[in-house]
Amino acid sequence: MKVKENLELIQNEINEHLKKSPYAQKVNLVAVTKYVSNERALEALDAGVQHFGENRIExxxxxxxxxxxxxxxxxGTLQTRKVKDVINEVDYLHSLDRLSLANEIEKRANHRVKCFVQVNVSGEASKSGLKVEEVDAFIETIKDYNHIEVVGLxxxxxxxxxDEEIYSYFNALKALQLKIxxxxxxxxxxxxxxxxxxxxxxxxxxxxxxxxRVGTKLVG
Incomplete structure (x- = not known):
């Protein structure tokens, strides 16, 4: 299918599920283009997508x-030694997950980087991110950094x-976000x-x- 058709389908589903949400939020769709050609990414741009996500520096x-x-x-996960190669080109970083990374961003960035703190709500061993119980102390440590703005989690x-487990994980992150x-x-x-x-x-x-962050269902 064309990206425009996929986008319309996803937007309709977003609108339907927003009706079931107790929160009056705007949902931003990030097209994950790591596995697709430049032509497909340009097709997404032509379809009206304004947010794009990649997990490798290159x-x-x-x-x-x-x-x-x-x-x-x-x-994607950002290696501390690679921060200097990309951080000043970043609009949003979705994977702030450790103090060493925060310190390197603070050292290398020439602007205030909008960051999401990554939280491993499920406790899955293969996932990166802070444990839920570590988040408060992490926020306290970095709250006065000049080059990091924690826009969310x-x-x-x-x-x-x-599905039941996913609801549980996502609701837990929402509660933590509201607390912070x-x-x-x-x-x-x-x-x-x-x-x-x-x-x-x-x-x-x-x-x-x-x-x-939608890849396969939007751009293939």
């Missing part, structure tokens, strides 16, 4: 150079999780939630997601 920089006047999201549900938002730290507005991919974005929307 692919990120290539897409940023290709796609003009869009918002670029680095959604991010998580990924396990691939084999049931209530602190009203200047550099930690924490209004946003990045959660939900091709297989579970509808649940994420119901649970308060403001950014969903």
């Amino acid at each position: 692919g990120y920089l290539e897409k940023k150079n290709l796609l003009k006047h869009v918002t670029m999201h680095f959604i 991010m998580t990924m549900a396990p691939e084999q999780a049931t 938002e209530a602190l009203k730290y200047e550099n930690v507005p924490c209004h946003e939630l990045s959660m939900g991919m091709s297989n579970d974005y509808k649940i994420a929307v119901e649970c308060g997601a403001t950014y969903i």
Whole structure:
């Protein structure tokens, strides 16, 4: 299918599931283009997509150079030693998951980087991210960093999780986001939630997601 047709289908599903959400949020769709050609990415741009996500530095920089006047999201794990290679090209980072990375961003960035703190809500061993009980102390440590703005939290549900489990994980992240938002730290507005991919974005929307990261179902 053409990206435009996929986009219309996804937008309709977002709108339907927003009706089931207790939160009045705007949902931003991030097109994950890591496995598709430049032509397919340009097709997504022509269809009206304005947010693009990549998880490798090379692919990120290539897409940023290709796609003009869009918002670029680095959604993969960022190695500390690679921060200098990409951080000043990043609009949003979805994977702030450790203090060493925060310190390197603070050292290398020439602008305030909008970051999602990655939280491993499910406790899955193969997933990156802070444990839920580690988040408060992490926020306290970085809240006065000049080059980091914690715009929100991010998580990924396990691939084999049931719908019931996914609801539980996403609702837990929403509760944590609201708790941090209530602190009203200047550099930690924490209004946003990045959660939900091709297989579970509808649940994420119901649970308060403001950014969903969709690859396969949108661009293939």
